[in-house]
Amino acid sequence: MFTRGMRGRLMRLPEATGDDSGLTEGGGPVLRLAVIGDSVAAGVGAADHREAMAGQLAAALSAMTGRAVSWRVAARAGATLSAVRRGLLPGLTDPASRWRPDVVVVVAGTNDAMRLRRPRVFRRDAERLIRDVRLRLGEDVPMVFAGLPSLARLEALPRRVRVPLGLYVGLLDRQLRTAATRGVAVFHLPSGGPPEIPGEWLARDRFHPSAEGYRAWARVLAARLATLTEATLTEATLPAVP
Template sequence: MFANGMRKRLSLLPEAAGDGTGTTEGKEPALRLAVLGDSVAAGVGAAHHGEAMAGHLALALSQLTGRAVDWRVTAKAGATLATARRSLPSGLTDPMTRWRPDLVLIVAGTNDALRLRRPRAVRRDAEALVRDIRLRLGEDVPVVFAGLPNLTALRSLPRHTRLPLALYVHVLDHQLKTAATRGAAVFHLPSGAPPACPGPWFAPDRFHPSPDGYRAWARILASRLATLTETVVPSPG
């Protein structure tokens, strides 16, 4: 009952508009970043991808590293790790332009929590998703799980629902961490919580980020991703 009600309420906002690609200014060659996942990766709560997760993340990463970032989104609102595996990896490459990512960021797992999927099943799905990405891209492309957000500050849910869900999301996030330890060049980056200071951090559904919320979240991920890229995706030259 809870999961069905949540999914119905969260399906009211559309995904971000646009083709889900872009490039920031910076030193060449550009870092090619693919963002794969659920409604957060798809930019629900933002008008277009430039003000959603991928656009803000690319801009913040470019500012921190000095490199141009050529980004691409392959995402679907409502996707679980399992459905992402079945339908999204094909969008990681572009056969027409021979575009291939240097780095893949996976933003998924919250819908698994809303569906109350078992932790071990979530870990297996995460590991299988990494394997499918490897089959398409090869073993040399780093894969990064964005840690699931801390939901304790999500006031849109009743307290009796919010706290148990936040604990369950934490349990599933631990499964993503475990999945990351079981593969070469697979990583997990904590996402943190929404900013504690007052601000328009949430979209009208009071669940997905607003453009300001995406910017704040992207900056947290970019600060950690920038350090990681220096090691696993060194700039040529």
């Protein structure tokens, strides 16, 4: 397998530190955002979660919608879709404060590609994740899969690996899109990762995003999320029809 031993050669960076939840400034009603997933969701490459995917996505959504965003993240470096389902779903809610998300963003799948997870099995894992999120939150909470990022420009990967692995990532991303079309209020948003224009988008491991990379990536994802979240907020605040 062309990925054998590759993960062991990558520089290991820690997950983001600091609070795994926060609140942006803005108007009401507050949008409650939950981010779950792998090392990107866990903010590897950034100093703290405010500079990583969850915090940057919340800030970008707040700027685009004018709403305050209450966010929380449950993630673990190395997590596959199956690991997210089996170990991270309790982090979607906070029973103590009765916090419950208005939208769930899943950032995972790259580790499945690195492990050459079979496409049908990967799609089944996505469908099971959708099922278990629905069992926990109900069908009224939109669930969004962030599209898997391109690996073509990742300097940490040998050139001989980038093209075939990139093609495999694309294959699995299509499985994510298929799983999303079969769910209720489930969406697949192509995001592509940090932009292709020149910039310091990568962290020291040359694999994960830097704080600047997270900011740019989050803006792309937030632009696609803004309409969805606005619709969610509108429906949640409409007066009942007599």
